[in-house]
Amino acid sequence: MHELSIVMNILDTVEEKAKEMNATMVHEIEMEVGILSGVEFDALDFAFENSPKPPLLSKVQFLMHKIKPVAKCSDCQLEFDTLEYATPCPGCKSIHTELIKGNELRIKSFKMD
Numbered sequence: 512m513h514e515l516s517i518v519m520n521i522l523d524t525v526e527e528k529a530k531e532m533n534a535t536m537v538h539e540i541e542m543e544v545g546i547l548s549g550v551e552f553d554a555l556d557f558a559f560e561n562s563p564k565p566p567l568l569s570k571v572q573f574l575m576h577k578i579k580p581v582a583k584c585s586d587c588q589l590e591f592d593t594l595e596y597a598t599p600c601p602g603c604k605s606i607h608t609e610l611i612k613g614n615e616l617r618i619k620s621f622k623m624d
């Protein structure tokens with residue numbers, strides 16, 4: 512399952528950082544997940560709940576922020592909400608638009624002792 516490997520990766524990364532900082536317990540991981548990141552929110556949530564966790568992360572809570580996709584037109588600089596890649600600009604109809612938000616999958620922050 513794709514989402515499980517993502518979660519294992521996140522747990523590994525956080526555990527490593529927490530160890531570096533001599534943490535005794537990680538309480539919360541805050542994630543930013545773009546709607547166009549290709550990840551299923553529910554599957555990610557499920558994978559997180561059900562993945563084996565190292566002792567440092569045994570009580571961790573998982574907080575996900577869904578990031579709405581925003582694209583920007585490189586011809587008229589208009590920024591607009593979108594629901595897919597490569598949407599023509601609603602202002603000038605240009606097809607030279609790029610996604611500037613909405614495909615991220617990253618750890619925003621985490622809380623620990």
Ligand SMILES: [Zn+2]
Nearest residue numbers: 584587600603
């Ligand atoms: Zn435009």
